[in-house]
Each structure stands twice: as C-alpha cells, then as structure tokens.
Amino acid sequence: MSGVNLKGASEQLAFESISRPALHFIDGGFVESAEGGWFDTLNPTTNEVLTQVAEGTASDVDRAVEAAYRAFHEGPWGRMSAKERAKYLVRIADAIERHGEELARLEVADTGLPISQARGQAARAAENFRFFAEMATRMTGETFPVGDQFLNYAIRLPVGVAGLITPWNTPLMLATWKIAPCLAAGNTAVLKPAEWSPLTATKLAEIVQEVDLPPGVFNVVHGFGEVAGDALVKHPKVPLISFTGETNTGRIIMKNGADGLKRFSMELGGKSPVVVFADADLDRALDAVIFGVYSLNGERCTAGSRLLIQHSIREEFEERLTERVRRIRLGHPLDPTTEVGPLIHSEHKKRVEHYLEFGRREGATMAVGGEVPKELARGNFVRPTLFVNVRNDMRIAQEEIFGPVLVSIPFATEEEAIQLANGVQYGLAAYIWTRDLERAHRVARRIESGMAWINSQNVRDLRTPFGGMKQSGVGREGGHYSFEFYTEWKTVHVALEQHPIPRFGVSDVDAKS
Incomplete structure (x- = not known):
C-alpha cells in the first residue's frame, strides 16, 4: 500500500522495556504516592502497558508545593544571582543533550511521535534551557530619574511557586518551555505532566537530580x-x-483559581x-501545508488545519495535495522513514474518528483517508486525511480536531x-502564501491571530x-515576554536630597521655628 510503512513488527523497531515505575519527584527525591495509588501508561503503537505511574492526589501536591515554597523562601534559589541560576540551566541543557537519544525514544514510546521528529523535540528541549539561561542574565529593570531630587527604579523579582500543567502532544519540549523561564526568573516549580505522557517528565527529574539542582526547586507530581x-x-x-492544553480545560482552571487571584x-x-x-509559490506552499498539519501526527496547537485556497488554483492545488497526502508514510514511530505515527491514546483516536464521521455527514468529501492496514490495527493509528x-460552518472547519486531518475551503477575494x-x-496562528508582500502584510495584520507566518511554515524564533x-489563550511566552508572567515588578523610590515634606500635627509656633 502506497504511503504506509508496515515494518512495525521487525526486531529493529522494538521498544526497550521500561523496568521502573514513574514516581513523583519531590524535594530532590523520588517518592511514591502518599495514598499508594498507581495507574498504567500505555504505548500508543501497541496499546500495551509501558509501566505504572504514581497516582498523585492533593496530599502529594501539598508535599510538592511545601517543598517548592521552602526552597523559594528559605533556600538559596530565589536569592541567587541570575548568573548563578543560569549555570544550573546550562548544566541541565548539557545533560539533556547527553541523554538526548534516550529522551527521544521515551517520547516515542509515550506519545507515538516519529523518532526523527522526537529527536528534534529533544534538541529543542536543550535549546530552551540554553536560551533562557542567557535571557536570565539579560533581565533588566528601568530607571526614572526626577531631576536632582529622586532616582526611581523598577526591578523584576521572582514571584514564588509556579504550577506548570503541560499537555501530552510534545510533553518534553513543552515542559522545558515552561520550566526554563520559571527557574531562570528565580521561581520554584511543581510540574503536573499530562497523565497520558509521564515518562519524559520523570527522566527530566532524573536529569535535575544529576546536576544537583537544590532540593525543592523543581518537583513533579x-x-x-x-x-x-x-x-x-x-x-x-x-x-x-501556566497551562497549555484544550480551551475548555483552560476555562475551568481559570475559574478554579480565581478565588486565589492567581x-x-x-x-x-x-x-x-x-x-x-x-500568485503564491505553489511548490513551497504545498510542502508547508502538508508539513504544517501532518507533522507531530497532527497533534499540534499551531497546526495549519484549515487550508483556504483561492478559486483559480483550487483544482490544481487540491489534486497535487491529494496525491501527496496519499503518499505520507504512516507507520511504526521508531522507523526513521515514518512520517505519521499513532495518536496518543485510544480515547483520542475515537475522538478524531468521530470528526471524520461528522465531516462525511455534513457533506464534505474525504479525498484521502479511510481504514488503516491490519498490521497497524493494535495501535491508535489514523490515516492522514x-x-x-x-464549508466554513462545518464542525470539521470550526472545531479543533488535533489529529492528521486537513480541510480545504475555497475563497474568491482577499476580503473573503x-x-x-x-x-x-x-x-493562535496563521500562515499566508503570496508573492504580493503588500497584501501579505495587510492580511497578516487583519487576521485575528497571535502569530502569523508569511511564506513560511512554523519556524520559531524563541525571542x-x-x-x-x-x-x-491569555498571555505570551517566549523571550523577555515569559518574564512578564514569571516575575513581579517592584518600584523603589530614592530621595537624593532633602525635599520638602508636609508637616502634620505640629503647632503654629513649632511650624514657624
């Protein structure tokens, strides 16, 4: 079958056994749950049990928060210089690189990401720590001189304990995207990884222990x-x-934390x-459209999941697109030639398949898709679709599917x-393909998205x-913008001379003397 990689049964693609359970990491050590609970984590390629995971409850969260609170208020972390903290972050980056292949293969076992893409995610995880190590030393304040009378200045200070809740789609990279700026700013952290992908968070805790990060600075529940x-x-x-995930969950989190003015x-x-x-470069646009939605198994928040194609080129572009999507290699994620692997979990597979049925019912045409080969039936595979x-009012055009599914919608004019x-x-994101740069900038400005790429796929600039x-979403991450969240402004007013101070509570005689 064209576009399908059926080598999953070969010995070279076997997953290593994971002999140890995934434990919490609290106050510098690995511990079981206070109430003794466990749950299984599954391999999405086979739906076999990978290992058991400690099931945290409020008791475990409280232990972790208390450890982080002590580390911030009584330990050295919050009072360290940015340069000293940066050294720890660089050590973590070095260790991630040393363990890069192990981390990549754990990510594959845990999530089903193709190994070639998981290796890129591991490299990006190290880059995140290096980047924010440097950013920490560049963090500055502002001064507000008032003639010769005052020198006022504002400085950034760490806030305290940060709760970091991460998703399952690229768990290693997205965890480091939060942990690195959090620690760089001088805060301490409690990470709650997604329950469907706990393994790389546990390995990251081992790395933190390896570099002797002070106990309690980083915790995992x-x-x-x-x-x-x-x-x-x-x-x-x-x-x-800090939360990355589905919008409805984000609403619930904000409601539940509102009483604490978090x-x-x-x-x-x-x-x-x-x-x-x-007028776009159609060859490059075609490559970017395909990569933008089918990479990472389609499980990416910035996926270009809606293709808006101008009428005059629609037929040609959709024909070429159909042929290319048919040839995408669906297969075992440890095979380096695989382009799309299994979805994270059987529940998520069912959710994506429901959307495929919605599309058919609403009258859309499935140009590519259908059943997966029997050889892949054990896993959570969905054929690139x-x-x-x-139409833009269809559910498949309106709702986030979070899988390898692209919808194509025609338009006639720029305004449409x-x-x-x-x-x-x-x-969240938008991608614009045109050789008319005036139009490109005009459209980028008018599309309601936090980010827009012109004549490019999603290429990140961490600044x-x-x-x-x-x-x-709410707020921004990246560069110095991360520190808007992870730091608190403090303004200090310094008198440089004896300026007049109104005197209350003195007699007229005293006031004249």
Missing part, C-alpha cells in the same frame, strides 16, 4: 487533571499557574488557517479569505512572543 491538577490550581501557596498563562486551542493566494468541498480566516473562535487571541 503525576496524576489526573481532575485531582492532582485541580489541587495544584487551588493551592493557596501557588500564585502562578496569575494565569494560558496557551490553548487553535484552528489555524493557511491562506494560499493564486484530507477533506475537500468543505480574511473573513473565513477569522470565522472561528480561535486565534518573539508566543500565544493567541480570542479563545486561544
């Missing part, structure tokens, strides 16, 4: 969002909550458009393309703000 995640959000000693950073869902105008003849692009609740508009 495994468990389910409704229990462990909820306890972390509501904990009175956790002023910061500060939130929310990177939520997306339904990002790729707008291809007739392309829908054409799609903008209306279609903005006609969803989300506003820039990352985040979305509308229902795609």
Whole structure:
C-alpha cells in the first residue's frame, strides 16, 4: 500500500522495556504516592502497558508545593544571582543533550511521535534551557530619574511557586518551555505532566537530580487533571499557574483559581488557517501545508488545519495535495522513514474518528483517508486525511480536531479569505502564501491571530512572543515576554536630597521655628 510503512513488527523497531515505575519527584527525591495509588501508561503503537505511574492526589501536591515554597523562601534559589541560576540551566541543557537519544525514544514510546521528529523535540528541549539561561542574565529593570531630587527604579523579582500543567502532544519540549523561564526568573516549580505522557517528565527529574539542582526547586507530581491538577490550581501557596492544553480545560482552571487571584498563562486551542493566494509559490506552499498539519501526527496547537485556497488554483492545488497526502508514510514511530505515527491514546483516536464521521455527514468529501492496514490495527493509528468541498460552518472547519486531518475551503477575494480566516473562535496562528508582500502584510495584520507566518511554515524564533487571541489563550511566552508572567515588578523610590515634606500635627509656633 502506497504511503504506509508496515515494518512495525521487525526486531529493529522494538521498544526497550521500561523496568521502573514513574514516581513523583519531590524535594530532590523520588517518592511514591502518599495514598499508594498507581495507574498504567500505555504505548500508543501497541496499546500495551509501558509501566505504572504514581497516582498523585492533593496530599502529594501539598508535599510538592511545601517543598517548592521552602526552597523559594528559605533556600538559596530565589536569592541567587541570575548568573548563578543560569549555570544550573546550562548544566541541565548539557545533560539533556547527553541523554538526548534516550529522551527521544521515551517520547516515542509515550506519545507515538516519529523518532526523527522526537529527536528534534529533544534538541529543542536543550535549546530552551540554553536560551533562557542567557535571557536570565539579560533581565533588566528601568530607571526614572526626577531631576536632582529622586532616582526611581523598577526591578523584576521572582514571584514564588509556579504550577506548570503541560499537555501530552510534545510533553518534553513543552515542559522545558515552561520550566526554563520559571527557574531562570528565580521561581520554584511543581510540574503536573499530562497523565497520558509521564515518562519524559520523570527522566527530566532524573536529569535535575544529576546536576544537583537544590532540593525543592523543581518537583513533579503525576496524576489526573481532575485531582492532582485541580489541587495544584487551588493551592493557596501557588500564585502562578501556566497551562497549555484544550480551551475548555483552560476555562475551568481559570475559574478554579480565581478565588486565589492567581496569575494565569494560558496557551490553548487553535484552528489555524493557511491562506494560499493564486500568485503564491505553489511548490513551497504545498510542502508547508502538508508539513504544517501532518507533522507531530497532527497533534499540534499551531497546526495549519484549515487550508483556504483561492478559486483559480483550487483544482490544481487540491489534486497535487491529494496525491501527496496519499503518499505520507504512516507507520511504526521508531522507523526513521515514518512520517505519521499513532495518536496518543485510544480515547483520542475515537475522538478524531468521530470528526471524520461528522465531516462525511455534513457533506464534505474525504479525498484521502479511510481504514488503516491490519498490521497497524493494535495501535491508535489514523490515516492522514484530507477533506475537500468543505464549508466554513462545518464542525470539521470550526472545531479543533488535533489529529492528521486537513480541510480545504475555497475563497474568491482577499476580503473573503480574511473573513473565513477569522470565522472561528480561535486565534493562535496563521500562515499566508503570496508573492504580493503588500497584501501579505495587510492580511497578516487583519487576521485575528497571535502569530502569523508569511511564506513560511512554523519556524520559531524563541525571542518573539508566543500565544493567541480570542479563545486561544491569555498571555505570551517566549523571550523577555515569559518574564512578564514569571516575575513581579517592584518600584523603589530614592530621595537624593532633602525635599520638602508636609508637616502634620505640629503647632503654629513649632511650624514657624
């Protein structure tokens, strides 16, 4: 079968056994759950049990938060210089690189990401720590001189304990994207990884232990969002909550943390458009459209999952797109030639398959898709899918599917393309393909998205703000923008001379003397 990699049974693609359970990491050591609970984590390629995971409850969260609170208020971390903290972050980056292949293979076992892409995620995880190590030493304040009378200045200070709740799609990279700026700014952290992908978080804790990070600075509590995640959000000693995940979950988290007046950073869902105008470089646009939605198994928040294609080139572009999508290599994620692997979990596979049925019922045409080969039936595989003849009001065009599914919607004019692009609740990313740079900048400005790429796929610049508009999130991550969340401003006013001070409570005689 064209585009399908059936080598999954070969010995060279076997997963290594994971002999140890995934434990919590609290106050510098690995511990079991206080209440003794466990749950299984599954291999999405085979749906076999990989290992057991400690099931955290409010008791475990409280232990971790107390350790982080002590490390911040009594330990050296919050009072260290940025340069000293940066040295630890660089050591972590070095260790991630040393363990890079192990981390990549754990990520594959845990999530089903193709190994070639998982290796890239491991490299990016190390890059995140190096980047924020440097950013920490560049963190500056502001001065406000007032003639010769005053010198006022504002400085950034760490806030305290941060609760970091991460998703399952690229768990290693996205965890480091939060941990690195959090620690760089001088905070301590409690990480609650997604229950479907706990393994690389556990390995990251081993790396933190290896580099002798002070106890309590970084902690991991495994468990389910409704229990462990909820306890972390509501904990009175956790002023910061950073969450990446689904929009409805983000709403619940913000409601549950509102009584504590917590500060939130929310990177939520997306339904990002790729707008291809007739004058675009169609070869490059085609490559970018395919990569943008089918890489990472389609499980990416910035996926260009809606193709908006100009009428005059629609037929040609969709024909070429159909042929290419048919040839995408679906297969075992440890095979380096695999381009799309299994989805994270059988529950998520069912969810994606429901959307495929919605598309058929609503009248869209499935140009590519269908059943997976029997050899892949044990895993959570979904064949890369392309829908054409799609209207923007269909569920497959409006709702985040989070799988290898692309919908193609035609447009006639620039104005219609903008209306279609903005006609969803989300506003995370947008991609625009045209040789007319005036139009490119004009459209990029008018599309309601936190980020836009012109004539490019999603190429990240870590210095820039990352985040979305509308229902795609609150706040921004990346560069110095991360420190807007992870630090508190303090203003200090310094008198440089004896300025007049009004005198209350003195007699007229005293006041004249």
